[in-house]
Amino acid sequence: MRRLLPLLVGVLCAFGSAARAQAPTGGAGENVVQRGEYLARAADCAACHTPPNGQEFTGGYKFSLPFGTIYGPNITPDKATGIGDYTDDEFVAALQRGVGRGGKHLYPAMPYTNYTLMSREDVLAIKAYLFSLKPVHAESPPNALSFPYNQRWAMVFWNLLNNPDRRFQPDTSKSAAWNRGAYLAEALGHCQACHTPRNFMYGLDEGRAYGGAVVQDWLAYNITSDRDSGVGAWSDDDLAAYLSTGHATHHGSAAGPMAEAVDHSLRYLTQPDIRALVTYLRDVKPVHDEIPAAKPVQADALGARIFREACVSCHALDGSGRQTPYAALQGAHSARDPNGTNLLQILLRGGNIATGGPTAFMPAFGGEYTSEELAAVANWTIGHFGQRGGEVTRKSVEGVRPGGPGSAAQPTPGG
Amino acid sequence: MPATFSRRGLLAFGLLGGALVVGVRIPLRSARAAGPAPLMPNGFIRIDPQGAITFIMPDTEFGQGIYTSAGMLIAEELEVGLDQVAFEAAPPDTGQYHTAMRAYVSPLLGEQATGGSTSIRGDWKRLRQAGAQVRTMLIAAAARQWHVDPATCHADRAEVIGPDGRRASYGSLVEAAAAQPVPDDVPLKPASQFKLIGHRQPRVDTPAKVDGSLQFGIDVRLPDMKIGTVLACPVIGGRLRSVDEEAAKRVPGVRDVVRLDDAVAVIGDHFWAAKQGLAALDPQWDEGPHAGLQIADIVHAQAEASDREPEVIAKEEGDARAAIKGAAKTVSAAYQMPFLSHAPMEPVNATLHVRSDGADLWVGTQVPVRARNTVAQVTGLPPEKVQVHNYLMGGAFGRRLDVDYITQAAAIAKQVPYPVKIVWTREEDIQRDLLRPYYYDRLSGGLDGQGRITGWTHHGTGSSVMARWQPKGMQKDGKLDPDTVEGATETPYGIPAMRVGFTRVEPPGITTAWWRGVGATHNVFMVESFMDELAAAAGKDPVAFRRDMIGDNARARAVLDLAAEKSGWGQKLPAGVGRGVSLQLSFGSFLAHVLEVEVTSRGEVHLRRAVVAVDCGTAVQPDGVVAQIEGGLIFGLSAALYNEITVQDGRIQQSNFNNYRVLRIDEAPRIEVHMIRNDEGPGGIGETGTVAAAPALVNAIYAATGKRLRRLPIGNQLVGA
Amino acid sequence: MLTLSINGTSHQVDVPDDMPLLWVLRDVIGLTGTKFGCGIAQCGACTVHLDGQAVRSCVLPASLAQGRDVKTIEAMAQDPVGQKVQRAWLDLEVVQCGYCQSGQIMSATALLTTTPKPNDADIDAAMAGNICRCGTYVRIREAIKRAGEA
Ligand code: FES
């Protein structure tokens, strides 16, 4: 969720036009600061405004974009380096219209095309929360963008095209839970930013909303209600468990950006809110993918060997997961993708997921194992646990290796 | 005492309320303090009046089985069974204990150290002599009591037996024996009378290793002890700038944060607290001059040096360069071997209690005197106030010939009032290891019309461990480190004109160290790879080519022939399968190795079968010889296939077994070891298998694929090839 | 406060929920036979039995061991299969430095408990997660087969 680039994010149009009901207000808490904290979690502000291993909201998180590098700014109430001088209107303008102080247009790494749907009341609650924090003096490194992207005025046109500046309109034909879920998913959680594919203009392909997309080398799965390609066959409990803990029995564990989303954001949501998200997702129009017919599982001696040596200690030979359910591979989404998109990411870079309980982690194997070996173990895993014919090749591994030719993400610091 | 145990189980450990109570006095003194004095005329044997027999081991144990085989040397002459004996690690010896001045100094290494496959060679005479000395005194004492001629008495299983069958236990003779003169140069048994030497004995250290009761250094537990872990600047030469101490102290169980110049330690109630605390510290470093160091620059510097002359010449026989120039055929090649980590199974650790009046060190070390001295130096205490409790080690492979980790632990321990155990994470163990040097060597050779070698030059480059570790050992006015040419100057072959030299190139920002196989792992790889290239150029079979060049070295020829025969050398093999050979004369042992590999169409290497023929003279503990060769081979094959340490921006890039890969059981080849038995003095064995691994591997890959690999590790060099 | 059943004895330990069982065993309870080698489930030195299954205690949060039966190397002399394994280990002189061997014996015992006569493939599958830097693999394989015959 972090690191994603909602460039030219299209207008969301899932919402009925004339509905007049109030946008549901957010939050579990009664006072505005607590409510703001909850909303800030739901909107996952920390993901982009916290430096790696650093103090929350002090900025400096680095986005390496095709046209340069930008940094998530400090959003603690420090006057010199943070947002201490923002008035209410200025803060609202930033979130709802992508306009910063002094009329500067914000770079579109900030998902204000989603945040625009938030009510002013909620935006100000977030502000109240941020202003309750200790101001931290922390200068972000200067952005380094190439022309014309370093011209903030160019953003005016971008915003004209892409940011309608409109609030969430509830659909009165739907339940309160559905509307709450829609608000959480669309205004705050910006789920589509990853899970909806892009069209040729890099806008969202609305015909395939939530139909799954590859973002920064990770596959954000099809989470429509399609029973085969999406999550239609999951039970409500499984979906809820996955969202709040990053793991559901027989569906595997979240990794990569989704693990971060759980870690920073989703795990803090109340159960009613999680259930509301489930209600909303259940209603998303099914998108069906033609998945290549299962090929017979090939016996891959090399893949089996690597799995036996380096993987069984945690995953167990039968994929049941040895010490923690997070290590279960049976039914794991990642093993059902013949291209092994996410499997390769986690093999190459390792992973980490904190869900309030013990942290589950996987070390990176990209450093020592050859692309040939990683392709073999990925295909073996897909064949064995996904019951599909894996199509991972040495080339496809090389393409996403940290530092490799096609790799989008930076190598994870410290492995 | 920590490392005291016998085959019957642990002797001197006391378990009290779950915590191990370890005496703070060394055994020699404490034993003397209680009751009548034990018999201890030399440094290696102590017999107390109650009959307990203890061997004090000059060599440290880290898997070689040296307690058993060195113990057999004493027991053979003392006439006791290993099952009647307890074992103890020798304390740091500076000659203060008894007449046998500095008894524990290795005769081959010149200091109290275990390494270089020297133990049995160094012990062969002195330990048998020690046993014979004590036996002679016991027999003399008994004979005197019985008024018989000592020549009519003999000893067996810790008893003296008189001419009429009378028996006296060793314990009962202790006082009387102590009054006997200590004899010098007692005649030793001929090989024909050996009861133990050459016969398989159960290892003395293994029962406690299979039931989990043996305590390694990392297992030390002391009253009030805390546990710490440490992070040094990831760039050597860097300095600690700042840490977020408060964040670490918020972690439950964290007690103290201790800063050093170039590192920071967190100490807690348990390792987990310390580790979590360390993760919270967010240390900032001044990375210093090596922050821009890249592996490619190091390799480049060595490649350049290997092109440049003059090197320091270690051997010049005939005019090798002229011989090559005038040869019918010439061959030249450059080979590279990477930096390597030791990664012993037991991560580096040391436990200290530093007080104003003295210090105790509980540690596994190959060099107890150095260990003691560094603690003295760091704490400012006199060396004799530092007690070293030396433990059995969970592997060492040369890592524990250095005391950097003890120095560091002492610097931490002196800042806290309680005993502290410093345990490195595996990441620290690899990233702050002292590395086996990088070698870049060029070899040239000439062949005559019959395909025989006429001249040979070998120019190596790399760093010198000796210059850092033991400058006294340098030769040629301090310019030549003999280890850098070990195995290059003395080959099993008779080559008419030879020139061998070395150029020392010290990589910046990296400290190099001894590694299993030392100089021989380096040079035998070079020499035996090159022998194969010459054989190919001569159009000859690699075994036949070597046999032709051996000349009159009968022991070398015998192991080569035996390995060839047992491996079925010359048989037709399926496509993709090949056999490679290597021959070596190292550590005083002759060894030939034939390795059979299969290289798949994807470039994976399967190790199928290794056949080794060895002549190490007298094999004291034959099964131990086999075990050392098996293990040494696997250690060497693991490195040759997978291992290298690389550096980017001054940082070591490998960190744990996920990226410093180790050979596993399903990859290990079948191994057969065939021994040639004779009564020659024993040769060293612990490192020979490691030496033999890499050359036979690349030669086998060549046989299987026609592809000559000149750079280790094999890694993915065959993929897509 | 966690309640753990280790080698048949119940222990109350006051440790964080996510503290790996390895450190509870070694540093809190004092059972040092279980070794630390890597901390990331790559070497097997820390292998213990959890309800009879071989698990890596360095990545097993202690809280997940609650209510389950933990066995360590210290209990193997009382385990009928463990005894056979230890015997075979001594008879074939498997051990070198010994540091990995607690883990090897725990993995081998778990294997032989479910598969009394393992073939080479069974041994590979059960034992490939256990590293031995001393390279005792050849003998480990033989000793497992020997213990299976005993
Ligand atoms: S310490 Fe647990 S697997 Fe290595």
Ligand code: FES
């Ligand atoms: S016996 Fe030393 S690591 Fe296995």
